[in-house]
Amino acid sequence: MVQKVTENNKSPLTFALLGCGMAANIHADAIQEIEGATLKGVFDPNVISRESFSKKYNITIYSSFEELLNDANIDVVCVCTPSFLHAEHTIAALKSGKHVVVEKPMAMSSADADKIIKASQDTGKLVTVISQIRFSPDVQKIKDLLKENAFGTVSLCSLSMNYYRTPEYYSSSNWRGSMTLDGGVLMNQGIHGIDLIEYIMGPVKEVKGKTGTIVHNIEAPDTAVAVIEFECGVLGIIEASTCAYPGFSRRIKIQGDKGYVVLKENNIEKLMINGEKIIDKVQSEQIVKTAKDPTKILCGLHRLQIENFVRAINAKEPLLVDGVEGRKALTVIEKIYNIT
Numbered sequence: 001m002v003q004k005v006t007e008n009n010k011s012p013l014t015f016a017l018l019g020c021g022m023a024a025n026i027h028a029d030a031i032q033e034i035e036g037a038t039l040k041g042v043f044d045p046n047v048i049s050r051e052s053f054s055k056k057y058n059i060t061i062y063s064s065f066e067e068l069l070n071d072a073n074i075d076v077v078c079v080c081t082p083s084f085l086h087a088e089h090t091i092a093a094l095k096s097g098k099h100v101v102v103e104k105p106m107a108m109s110s111a112d113a114d115k116i117i118k119a120s121q122d123t124g125k126l127v128t129v130i131s132q133i134r135f136s137p138d139v140q141k142i143k144d145l146l147k148e149n150a151f152g153t154v155s156l157c158s159l160s161m162n163y164y165r166t167p168e169y170y171s172s173s174n175w176r177g178s179m180t181l182d183g184g185v186l187m188n189q190g191i192h193g194i195d196l197i198e199y200i201m202g203p204v205k206e207v208k209g210k211t212g213t214i215v216h217n218i219e220a221p222d223t224a225v226a227v228i229e230f231e232c233g234v235l236g237i238i239e240a241s242t243c244a245y246p247g248f249s250r251r252i253k254i255q256g257d258k259g260y261v262v263l264k265e266n267n268i269e270k271l272m273i274n275g276e277k278i279i280d281k282v283q284s285e286q287i288v289k290t291a292k293d294p295t296k297i298l299c300g301l302h303r304l305q306i307e308n309f310v311r312a313i314n315a316k317e318p319l320l321v322d323g324v325e326g327r328k329a330l331t332v333i334e335k336i337y338n339i340t
């Protein structure tokens with residue numbers, strides 16, 4: 001285990017991971033880079049996975065979730081389990097006195113998200129919902145440009161996520177592609193883009209959509225489209241799929257009467273302000289690795305979000321993505337899925 005000393009000589013917060021699959025590696029890599037955080041242990045029912053994970057990060061193995069929760073030395077639990085377990089695990093960790101970093105989606109329904117928000121209020125323990133792309137410097141830049149009216153009057157904000165997942169991606173897992181355990185294209189992959197358009201453009205007034213299971217042999221939708229109206233009057237279109245071979249980058253396009261911006265995955269691809277092209281990365285479409293392979297996600301933006309969480313726990317800055325923020329995308333997805 002790496003020994004760390006913080007700026008103000010306070011002991012770093014100690015973290016434990018619940019689940020040690022793909023997302024847990026991103027969390028562990030991020031925590032290792034944070035001065036105010038130390039990774040101490042992991043629990044996963046898969047004995048082989050947890051043993052190799054504990055060796056990789058040189059951390060303790062807990063033999064059960066209860067043992068992890070009973071370790072008084074743990075301050076923060078990262079919930080990196082399959083999506084359908086997030087609400088149950090987050091609430092149990094909050095009630096045992098831990099702060100919680102929970103992967104997206106925070107729950108499979110806004111009703112369960114409300115239970116997490118209440119548990120956080122009742123216990124006084126903080127929860128942050130991973131929405132790491134909000135922490136991209138280019139996303140912050142777009143928010144600043146909108147505040148300055150750099151694009152003039154904005155009429156459109158649209159999301160296009162033409163991803164590809166292989167049949168093996170679904171068949172190799174006992175939860176991916178299930179409606180109740182995974183939630184399909186919007187609940188799993190599309191939630192980042194939906195979170196971002198609402199984060200950038202403000203509250204959603206109305207959204208209407210249609211979904212289909214068109215290519216993959218799964219229960220949940222693999223494709224969705226929607227029309228969206230934001231409270232500020234801006235309109236937009238959402239298209240999302242995991243069937244678009246070979247997999248293209250997610251794009252968010254915001255257009256006004258004086259300019260536009262295109263966010264490609266986490267970075268600005270095109271920017272025009274007052275008719276002047278500031279950024280124009282016109283390239284043949286290079287397949288962004290994460291558009292077809294989710295294991296290629298790097299830990300930098302998770303690090304920024306977990307750093308904010310550590311500083312919020314230490315009362316050094318406000319918490320940027322709490323449960324109320326994490327819940328917002330869920331309500332939009334429920335409307336597109338026609339779940340009320």
Ligand SMILES: NC(=O)c1ccc[n+]([C@@H]2O[C@H](COP(=O)([O-])OP(=O)(O)OC[C@H]3O[C@@H](n4cnc5c(N)ncnc54)[C@H](O)[C@@H]3O)[C@@H](O)[C@H]2O)c1
Binds near residue numbers: 022046083
């Ligand atoms: N923010 C992102 O960009 C991002 C990226 C990948 C995954 N995720 C999210 O992270 C979550 C996990 O995804 P993943 O790809 O790591 O899945 P995964 O299947 O690779 O890993 C899940 C792990 O949880 C373990 N697990 C199952 N039941 C458990 C239990 N009761 N207690 C403890 N561990 C348990 C499994 O054994 C497995 O090791 C999902 O909700 C997914 O949406 C987010």
